[in-house]
Amino acid sequence: MEIDKVDQIIDKHNGEASSLLQILLDIQSKNSWLPKEVLGRVSEKVDVPLNRIQHIATFYKAFSLVPKGRHQVHICVGTACHVRGATRILDTVEEATGIKPGETDLDLKFSLETVNCLGCCALGPVVEVDGKVHGKMSPVKTAEVLKIYE
Amino acid sequence: MARLSSPEELENFRQEILSKRDPNRPCISICAGAGCIASGADEVIEAFKAQIEKEGLTAKVDTKGTGCPGFCERGPVVVIYPEEICYLQVTAEDVPEIISHTIKEKKVVERLLFVDSVTGEKAIHESDISFYKNQERNVLCNNIKIDSKSIDDYLAIGGYSALTKVLSKMTDVEVLEEVKKSNLRGRGGAGFPAGRKWEGSRNAPEPIKYVIVNADEGDPGAFMDRALLEGNPHSILEGLIIGGYAIGSHEGYFYVRQEYPLAVENINLAIKQAQEYGLLGENILGSGFDFKVFVHQGAGAFVCGESTALMTSLEGRVGEPRPKYTRSNIKGLWGRPSVLNNVETWANVPLIINKGADWFTQIGTESSKGTKIFSLVGKITNTGLVEVPMGMTLKDIIYKIGGGIPDGKKFKAVQTGGPSGGCIPEDQLDLKVGFDELTKAGSMMGSGGMIVLDEDTCMVDVARYFINFLTDESCGKCVPCREGLRQMHRILTNITEGKGKEGDIELLEELSETAVEASLCALGKSAPNPFLSTLRYFRDEYEAHIKEKRCPALVCKELIAYHIDPDKCTACMICLRKCPADAIIGEKKKIHIVDQEKCTKCGTCFEVCPSKFGAVTKISGEPVPEPIAEEKRTITKKSKKESKKK
Secondary structure: OOHHHHHHHHHHOOOOHHHHHHHHHHHHHHHOOOOHHHHHHHHHHHOOOHHHHHHHHHHOOOOOOOOOOOEEEEEEOOHHHHHOOHHHHHHHHHHHHOOOOOOEOOOOOEEEEEEOOOOOHHHOOOEEEOOEEEOOOOHHHHHHHHHHOO | OOOOOOHHHHHHHHHHHHHOOOOOOOEEEEEOOHHHHHOOHHHHHHHHHHHHHHOOOOOOOEEEEEOOOOOHHHOOOEEEEOOOEEEOOOOHHHHHHHHHHHHHOOOOOHHHOEEOOOOOOEEOEHHHOHHHHOOOOOOOOOOOOOEOOOHHHHHHOOOOHHHHHHHHHOOHHHHHHHHHHHOOEOOOOOOOEHHHHHHHHHHOOOOOOEEEEEEOOOOOOOOHHHHHHHHOHHHHHHHHHHHHHHHOOOEEEEEEOOOOHHHHHHHHHHHHHHHHOOOOEOOHHHOOOOEEEEEEEOOOOHHHHOHHHHHHHHOOOOOOOOOOOOOOOOOOHHHOOEEEEEHHHHHHHHHHHHHOHHHHHHOEOOOOEOEEEEEEEEOOOOOEEEEEEOOOEHHHHHHHHOOOOHHHOOEEEEEEOHHHOEEEEHHHOOOEOOHHHHHHOOOOOOOOEEEEEEOOOOHHHHHHHHHHHHHHHOOOOOHHHHHHHHHHHHHHHHHHOOOOOOOHHHHHHHHHHHHHHHOOOHHHHHOOHHHHHHHHHHHHHHHHHHHOOOOOOOOOHHHEEEEEOOOOOOOOOHHHHHOOOOOEEEEOOEEEEEOOOOOOOOOHHHHHOOOOOOOEEEEEOOOOOOOOOHHHOEOOHHHHHHHHHO
16 A cells, blocks of 8 residues: 555554544555555554554454455344354355455455444344445355355 | 525424425425335335326326325335325335326235235325324324425424414413423433423523533334434424523534434434424524524444433543432533433423423323333334323234234343343233333333344343343443453353353342442333343243253254254255255255254254145254164155155
């Protein structure tokens, strides 16, 4: 990610340390992950020690310090989805992609994450791929949905 | 447009909006909440717009993407005004028929109506549907009436009239007294009286104070705040401004969880609109009161729903809770007095101001006033958001509104209060919902998640699930929570995997006691609840797992096996083809058997086996029968006929 784009985002938030989370979220949404040199730049511009930024970037689940795949697969494992069989959906996706939650495959095709609730409990179990929610999933349907993505 | 500079100007402007609107003009409201969008509401909205244009009706018919009315399971939900005809599960293909039938000929499209699963009767209007009929919707009711992105719509239904009342006719003390009198208790979980919290901040000497909306709705299985944020953001904003006025704060914050992008979008838009209209910013409606609002997004940390952790996160730090020697309404955000309330609490404030504390206290029980929104999910026929007066029984909520358990299954328990709540069994279903009543039963109100569990749910697995969730979400600051929960999770996992041993239950109880007594914040203090409440009501299930290595609900993977009943199998090949592990041996006209070595227990065979055969079964606590001998597997024509006769 180019440094001037990072600077733009920081300037948008007036370079305030209290907006660190918002700055990192904006960078993450533009770049899909947080490279080390970007964190360094944020530290410099906002005048906050790098270790505090690393602390934030590792504490909150939304941030990633490694590159992400082309498609973000989020399996909802919230309670409503859990009692309707989310574990089996997760197993299916792990089987099909060969990766576990938090991992990205070698071709950078899929990144897999579990999430705690997407608020679509009525449609559980739910799988979200690149922001699109697929509801009322079964292992068979899940395998079919994954095939759509290149 | 120019800023409105007095309450009269706002009233005139409201009349102007109303005068331009014809109540008899047809309006198609389509739910544009996240649930319905997931079911294809976007395409339906586009299809309506295209069809209306195609038929040249643009000048005669309005379309609206509205907030969530709560009946997400049957989405996309469409309501047609002025008749208030309610269609469920509408797809883009249904659109031409709705336009030609309902809009042009004023007829009802029967097949899209709600059918009562018990009586078989069809309901035309929203108010006739059993799911809605038994609710009392004071907060949620406007969601379907307004375009969530339009401030004019909110003004048209009387929006911001509470704010004008407060600014023109009430002193800050009067506002505070009214809220105190209403006995409004915090909807986020703890149920602390909002008025008392406000008063503490108001009386604090520090001149700069803050008001904050806790929209970090982290409880899995709860989405009422999302529905309000997305559907009616102005109602929350109005409540927040009134709160700011009452305590003397000029700065407000929304802290919205990152998983709700649409909520962030709608709230930001609402703030922008309110600023343009002069309802936010300097000298609001000429009253001399200044107020500004900022939106912060969370970044995926459950603990940030805890008040002090949320404030730390707002300051741009890691969301770790702080010890509460001094309450945060005295010393909160940046060490200043801060009133933090949940979304639903703020949304109740304009209602209390408009209708009065006396009206509010008529609803509910002795100690819990008003209505509460619950998200009724899990194994329940009518899934969605329900708003009921405090004091309704769990039974009424689950059976009268929720329509009971689907697929003829038996009710087992209802889990309330989110991850730190507890499970309430069948014999306690006459319990009235309220803050104190639920706590007495070993659960809690929490933010209002209500997850219904049927006989297919293993209670040990549920406890393990919640403890796992909380272990993951523990911030790691204090030892009883960080280490205690980790050990509890380990023991519970062992039990569900058949490695449980005598003494495990006692050890879990000991760890629970330590976490309850010694944790820093509410997350750790209440974390053992799911274990303690399931143990209290379902001890036999724990014992079956530990002593007999049996999972009575047939859920725990390591304790069950899949088996094909040779008498029922018709060798239809469906399970064999679908099995992802190639663990099913068989061929045409040859009874299938499960290769237990290869089986990953994914359950696909169980799911795909046609219900008329029902040949795949789950076994737990007993050895799997030996597969039938090779020579007996062939199905002869005769036996095939016989099975057909059956």
